[in-house]
Amino acid sequence: xxxxxxxxxxxxFKHAYRHTSSHILAQAIKRLYPETKFAIGPAIxxxxxxxxxxxxxxxxxxxxxxxxEMRNICKEKLPLERFELPRAEALELMRDEPYKVELINxxxxxxxxxFYKQGDFTDLCAGPHMDSTGxxxxxxxxxxxxxxxxxxxxSKRKMLQRIYGTSFQKKExxxxxxxxxxxxxxxxxxxxxxxxxLFMITDEGPGFPFFLPKGMVLRNELESFWRELHRQCGYxxxxxxxxxxxxxxxxxxxxxxxxxxxxxxKIDGEDYAIKPMNCPGGMLAYKRRPWSYKDLPLRVGELGVxxxxxxxxxxxxxxxxxxxxxxxxxxxxxxxxxxSEILGVINKIxxxxxxxxxxxxxxxxxxxxxxxxxxxxxEYSENVLREVxxxxxxxxxxxxxxxxxxxxxxxxxxxxxxxxxxQCGTIQLDFQMPERFELEYTGADxxxxxxxxxxxxxxxxxxxxxxxxxxxxxxxxxxxxxxxxVMIMPITDRSREYSEEIYKKLxxxxxxxxxxxxxxxxxxxxxxxxxxxxxxxxVLGDKExxxxxxxxxxxxxxxEGTMTLEDFTEKIKSEISSKKN
RNA sequence: GCUAGUGUGGCUCAAUGGCAGAGCACAUCACUCGUAAUGAUGAGGUUGUGGGUUCGAUUCCCACCACUAGCUCCA
Numbered sequence: 001x002x003x004x005x006x007x008x009x010x011x012x013f014k015h016a017y018r019h020t021s022s023h024i025l026a027q028a029i030k031r032l033y034p035e036t037k038f039a040i041g042p043a044i045x046x047x048x049x050x051x052x053x054x055x056x057x058x059x060x061x062x063x064x065x066x067x068x069e070m071r072n073i074c075k076e077k078l079p080l081e082r083f084e085l086p087r088a089e090a091l092e093l094m095r096d097e098p099y100k101v102e103l104i105n106x107x108x109x110x111x112x113x114x115f116y117k118q119g120d121f122t123d124l125c126a127g128p129h130m131d132s133t134g135x136x137x138x139x140x141x142x143x144x145x146x147x148x149x150x151x152x153x154x155s156k157r158k159m160l161q162r163i164y165g166t167s168f169q170k171k172e173x174x175x176x177x178x179x180x181x182x183x184x185x186x187x188x189x190x191x192x193x194x195x196x197x198l199f200m201i202t203d204e205g206p207g208f209p210f211f212l213p214k215g216m217v218l219r220n221e222l223e224s225f226w227r228e229l230h231r232q233c234g235y236x237x238x239x240x241x242x243x244x245x246x247x248x249x250x251x252x253x254x255x256x257x258x259x260x261x262x263x264x265x266k267i268d269g270e271d272y273a274i275k276p277m278n279c280p281g282g283m284l285a286y287k288r289r290p291w292s293y294k295d296l297p298l299r300v301g302e303l304g305v306x307x308x309x310x311x312x313x314x315x316x317x318x319x320x321x322x323x324x325x326x327x328x329x330x331x332x333x334x335x336x337x338x339x340s341e342i343l344g345v346i347n348k349i350x351x352x353x354x355x356x357x358x359x360x361x362x363x364x365x366x367x368x369x370x371x372x373x374x375x376x377x378x379e380y381s382e383n384v385l386r387e388v389x390x391x392x393x394x395x396x397x398x399x400x401x402x403x404x405x406x407x408x409x410x411x412x413x414x415x416x417x418x419x420x421x422x423q424c425g426t427i428q429l430d431f432q433m434p435e436r437f438e439l440e441y442t443g444a445d446x447x448x449x450x451x452x453x454x455x456x457x458x459x460x461x462x463x464x465x466x467x468x469x470x471x472x473x474x475x476x477x478x479x480x481x482x483x484x485x486v487m488i489m490p491i492t493d494r495s496r497e498y499s500e501e502i503y504k505k506l507x508x509x510x511x512x513x514x515x516x517x518x519x520x521x522x523x524x525x526x527x528x529x530x531x532x533x534x535x536x537x538x539v540l541g542d543k544e545x546x547x548x549x550x551x552x553x554x555x556x557x558x559x560e561g562t563m564t565l566e567d568f569t570e571k572i573k574s575e576i577s578s579k580k581n
Numbered sequence: 582g583c584u585a586g587u588g589u590g591g592c593u594c595a596a597u598g599g600c601a602g603a604g605c606a607c608a609u610c611a612c613u614c615g616u617a618a619u620g621a622u623g624a625g626g627u628u629g630u631g632g633g634u635u636c637g638a639u640u641c642c643c644a645c646c647a648c649u650a651g652c653u654c655c656a
Contacts, residue, residue: 057584057585058585059585059586060586144650145585145651146585146586146650146651147584147585147650147651147652148584148585148650148651148652149583149584149651149652149653150584150652150653153652153653154653155582155653156653159583159584159652160652161584161585162584162651162652164651194591194592195592201648202647203647203648206646206647206648261654261655308656310654311582311583311653311654312582312647313582313583313584313651313652313653314582314653314654314655315648316649319656320654320655320656321656324656411656422655422656423656424656425656426656457656460656464656465656489616491613491614492613492614493613494613519611519613519614520614520618520619521612521613521615521618522614522615522616523614523615523617523618523619524617524618524619525616525617526616526617527616527617527618528617528618529617530617531617537616539615539616541614542615543615551615551616553616557617559616
């Protein structure tokens with residue numbers, strides 16, 4: 001640890017601070033509920049947690065008691081002492097802690113087995129730590145929640161209780177953090193989706209969202225944007241059927257790997273499946289005719305609606321649903337074209353995210369254990385993705401074994417309002433589907449060759465992307481996406497006729513315009529339009545009617561002054577076409 | 582699916598083992614108003630669903646459904 005930097009600016013210090021907080025949590029639990037067994041308790045991005053196995057259910061009231069005990073431990077200023085033990089003695093020391101025993105047994109032969117002791121509490125731990133519990137500011141500790149978590153992340157093993165907490169060096173920092181979380185919740189797309197009347201999900205269809213008129217505007221604008229982008233990038237568009245014969249899914253390999261997540265139906269006594277992915281349909285479309293190497297790369301897009309049976313507990317607003325639209329694309333290509341095609345897709349996705357102002361990170365997911373291809377292809381394909389990322393200076397983290405069953409992938413992850421990340425874009429390299437479907441093209445040598453495929457999405461799913469967009473903009477969508485772009489608000493009925501004239505002109509100009517003719521005060525109309533985050537409000541009173549002008553107000557509360565309708569129309573049309581926020 | 586919690590008009594939330602209440606929204610009427618809430622009146626709920634305990638359940642118990650947080654899984 002950098003001895004000169006005892007602040008959270010130093011990630012090592014922050015980590016040690018939170019890790020020590022986690023040990024204090026465990027010590028407090030041990031004092032209050034001695035029967036509790038301890039699993040692991042690391043520091044994480046926003047704080048720390050400890051996984052425990054206990055008779056006690058850690059309700060919010062119990063957490064408060066534990067918090068109080070944690071503050072006591074901080075006051076006691078217990079020194080943390082590190083010591084090491086040979087394996088046998090370590091196991092003896094931890095003999096009443098079955099989870100620790102398992103951890104010790106799984107350590108490699110030559111591993112150093114170290115412990116940290118603070119007062120009456122000792123924990124198996126590699127460290128590092130603060131030198132005393134007194135270093136932790138007691139009143140800047142907060143236990144935030146208790147949830148279930150599988151021991152060792154394995155859903156077949158016991159579910160433990162995970163107690164989440166966070167800690168800071170000052171109480172003000174804790175308060176600021178808690179307030180930030182509260183603020184972020186106001187941007188939750190589920191809340192905004194209801195308030196802005198974008199979408200709904202009912203008990204009759206968990207995971208199957210309804211898109212309401214305003215949400216449909218977002219969808220349609222996004223889809224138009226997607227079509228135009230892909231037209232420019234040299235893609236063709238197809239639409240493949242939602243229901244196809246079950247046999248297809250055996251051929252594609254989805255049956256073995258994915259049938260738990262699929263929905264089925266019978267037609268004329270035959271078994272059919274509702275597609276969970278678009279690629280097999282895309283394969284059939286490719287196979288409709290012979291191709292020449294001159295046709296490659298062949299880029300084919302599809303806004304494909306897929307259905308997947310997700311576990312009920314995994315559903316989450318629009319972010320995780322059971323029916324969604326992938327902005328799918330398949331590229332069929334030769335080996336020589338691979339690098340440039342992959343790079344082209346990376347740049348395409350990057351340009352989309354940059355346009356919206358998103359921060360994202362890239363993950364390289366390598367082939368999973370149940371990868372269906374050869375070892376040689378596995379290594380080759382993973383290396384291709386790695387090379388493209390590295391030669392183009394893209395930063396990424398590796399996610400071992402998280403690729404598709406047919407190949408490795410590059411994933412793009414976007415953040416939601418409270419910092420959870422969601423995979424949106426993906427680029428998957430696939431040597432397997434072309435093999436299984438016996439795809440071919442004729443090379444310059446007159447011989448048949450097998451193309452290589454990329455599966456890719458940029459937005460990911462339209463549904464998830466709308467969720468992310470909603471949170472990113474807190475519902476104040478850029479003008480080109482805004483469900484209602486202009487709200488006309490006459491101050492009195494005397495301006496009604498003029499308002500109707502303005503409305504018609506804007507409507508005819510293709511602007512999404514609405515008018516509020518209710519007998520309400522102008523302040524009230526403005527308040528409602530503000531809450532609906534409508535970008536432009538036209539306030540029309542006697543003065544404007546007389547001068548044949550419009551008074552323009554923005555949702556940022558700005559008064560843009562009065563102007564002619566022509567100037568206003570020109571202004572917003574240019575703003576719409578620039579697609580700028 | 583798992584662990585814990587939650588479920589009361591469209592929304593946000595009260596209340597209680599004994600006739601279910603408020604604010605906002607909605608409707609009607611009045612008001613015609615200059616940049617974030619005009620007033621009055623009215624309508625709207627078998628308290629998620631199904632069982633059980635009880636003289637009586639929205640409240641207590643059980644099951645199921647849905648939602649929330651997290652785990653697992655994933656776009």
